[in-house]
Amino acid sequence: MIAQTTTALENARVKLLFSRPIAALAALLMAVPAQADALIDNVNGITLDEDGDVIHFTGLLMTTDGRITKLLGRKDKRPEKLDWRTDMHGKVMLPGFVDAHGHIMDLGFRSMELDLSDTHSLAEAQAKIAAYAEANPERTWILGGGWDQEKWGLGRFPTAAELDAVAGDRPVALTRIDSHAVWVNSAALKAAGITPATKAPPGGRIENGILTDAARLMIMQAVPQPLARERDLAFIQAQQMLLSKGITATADMRTTLDDWLVYRRVADKNLLRIRILSYADSIQTANRAAGGSPSPWLYDDKLKMGGVKLFADGALGSRGACLKAPYADAPKQSGQCLLTDAQLKNLMSRAAMDGFQVAVHAIGDKANAEALDAIEAVSDTYKGDRRWRIEHAQIVDPADLPRFGKGSIIASMQPIHALSDRTMAEARLGPGRLAGAYAWHSMLENKVPLAFGSDYPNDDFNPFHGWVAGFTRADGAGQPFGGWQPQERITREEAWRAYTMGGAYAAFAEDRIGRLAPGLWADFIIVDADPLLATASDLWNMQVEQTWVGGKMMWKRQ
């Protein structure tokens, strides 16, 4: 029935009428570019070309709707006919960063919650809680986390009564730094229907306002779902935080239907300012959001539901990562692979059948091997440019590394994790199993397409930090000295490439974003120094002054 319909221009009855005066005008108009131009001039422009090599330019010419038409060198003549121009006074212009793995809504919600990670005593925490409660009278629950009674020197857990003293009748639920316990007040216990007679579920404990492990859920289920407007606000907050660090596009690695609805609502109201490469939390969500195939690029390429996220295992810190051999620090445990081989292949097939890209979370070496097995198995059926992704690819058996390259499987890695995890990873794995851990140099050696991200809000999303971690395996202060497992360093340019072009390629977006070149969107940042000449320490501390997406300034340092 679609064939029955037609646009007016296709209508066979339509006659094109070019009267003479129109033809004359048309000829004149031909001399003008079809799309008006804008120039951002006098920049110290640095980008990568399509081969990943560094190139320099001094002016960026774009259409007024934000697509790059030309990069200009110092000697290139500037067009006279311009709709507008901006002089950047010699500042450094770089392509915006693409974070290949993040959780937008989690970042937004966490940023709106109470953060106790910087408190050094119970009294200090209590004061902060009281202040937060007063400053946020509209919140029906006070949520937050980051507390650590060890750091407080308390020698015991805090109590419900100590929360009641400062938070009154409003329910409060504050997660411990390690996420394994939640500290609540009497109002929260009441809201959750927990009385002194309530028994904790197996694997959990309820004790004087502290609920551990399996018992935590009893509280979390009682927390009201956020309202649509609260979700929208959390998103706006996260978007602002990401833009302020120079991230112009981000994968969203477990988009729920409610998350998707937020992105739609915000974009419908013309408030979407960052590009979201969305990977659904399930095939059901992908289908509901996008239908029987990935969504088109929506809102001038600012939103696309392109794939599905699957989980092969858990995390290393909590010993949920699925390992081939037992944990060095828990010889009876090897973690747990969450899906059988058949389940993984079935889920992959269902996604791939509808043309959705598949991104598999795999931390442990066994989980990575199983993800590789499954990808290899289904690749026979689902051919073509599928760009199977493994998220984290954190601990890989060196014997499995070539399999990434052979299958052109994208390794979506988080360089900053190497710094946050290194002590823990050494404890969990022992010295003998670090050869394939956080091994981005080995990935490149094996010709693996590499994409960098941060896994925010679980780690620091400042891409300059990740960039430095990528080529130094150390932080901005040079710690650890010489870099952790320094054989896995890559070059500064390679790390930059993974954090820009790599993320774009990983989301089928390399023809739109990831570098500055004609035909791509003018997504760029203005920074205070040349990142290729800066010391690692200066690069770590680099400040973003402006962030532009699609030729529009979306954030500016005040």
Add this chain to the structure above:
Amino acid sequence: MIAQTTTALENARVKLLFSRPIAALAALLMAVPAQADALIDNVNGITLDEDGDVIHFTGLLMTTDGRITKLLGRKDKRPEKLDWRTDMHGKVMLPGFVDAHGHIMDLGFRSMELDLSDTHSLAEAQAKIAAYAEANPERTWILGGGWDQEKWGLGRFPTAAELDAVAGDRPVALTRIDSHAVWVNSAALKAAGITPATKAPPGGRIENGILTDAARLMIMQAVPQPLARERDLAFIQAQQMLLSKGITATADMRTTLDDWLVYRRVADKNLLRIRILSYADSIQTANRAAGGSPSPWLYDDKLKMGGVKLFADGALGSRGACLKAPYADAPKQSGQCLLTDAQLKNLMSRAAMDGFQVAVHAIGDKANAEALDAIEAVSDTYKGDRRWRIEHAQIVDPADLPRFGKGSIIASMQPIHALSDRTMAEARLGPGRLAGAYAWHSMLENKVPLAFGSDYPNDDFNPFHGWVAGFTRADGAGQPFGGWQPQERITREEAWRAYTMGGAYAAFAEDRIGRLAPGLWADFIIVDADPLLATASDLWNMQVEQTWVGGKMMWKRQ
């Protein structure tokens, strides 16, 4: 934080550069209309003006993106500078119809199901079921309805075995014409977990493949939810059906979140061809779809979530309509008002607080009175142009009629119902209570804003049928002779107005659609005769040749 961001054009550093050659060109361009024009010429154009008076024209000038710029009379000079023109060879052009009350997805799904309403024997029905099963091998369940064992002359209900004989192992569920019973086969019983030992719930009966009333749900819950692509297909089907009858915009009067997702998916893929004025099935859905306020007009004004639908009572036929006095044909029943006064006011307040329009389903005179009570009560708080709607306003106590006018409350009525319901309505109400029944003339007398629709798929959505019913109170064959309750006839023009401008106004869309005038969208139909000169019978049978939405031909008779 939004204040921190800015578009490039707003950027303080931007300098507008108007060099001399550009200025000269700009001056030249000023002489040309900013937006190129298209002409649909040589039409017998008839529309209503903003006062609802009939006007004629012979050419429609519009921008190439589909907005009307001018209606041209016979003597008006045609512009020479045109992007394209079409000659309609004198055919009649009318504004597209706006159906003020329909259910798009129900129409689509019903159209894809098996319809047994035209079968005259069990054997004929069995043959039709077998043919449908064979023609639709991909359907995991065979769903449909419309059967009537009385019409078949069967003298008993059909049985599961009689279905098994023709439908094999695939579950089948076929609803009786009155919706009070479902006929299933053994596979459906098995899928629903119903065995001979299963007891029917109170108010229901299970007997040899027939499940009545409350027992029906046991089957319906076992029917798998449609896949996203099945929903999309159902939508495309419904859209096509509506366009083919000249409906260019329709209210969707109980949009679920899944329905909303369909409209988004279809529109994202550029396949939305009709305008949808969406009223959510709940405040929750409204918030999830649109946020804390109505959505903007999306996709060139083709979709908007603007309101919420509430239910004050049920339907007259099943004696669910809430009456002030008992049913004439069931003296112990008065129907049931579904919400208390407090509930109705609370729901209205919640919707109105977020700026959503409220549309209350009210059939019986008591339900209408309660809806009016609630609207009058909340109007004190939620002032301004709220356009409270009562859907159906079917049986209204004549004493309550002036209250519609006083509150400028929209009566959203379905003229075709008067024809389908008249015998049943006389039985339910008796002769003494028809004064305020289907009383659109009285509504206009009381200066009530009137919007016409069809309540499809529960009734015939052909707007020409509704139009004729509106001014004749009879069908195309003139039955009943002289019209039913003819004192409630309105003029041909008034009925037309209610089916076009009335529906637009009822959805806050009168500045976009509902008639043909500069600034509004070019939503029009081409028909085979002048509807103002045609006999009622010819108007009833009028054929739509083309349907255009936003200046594009979206449907054409083959």
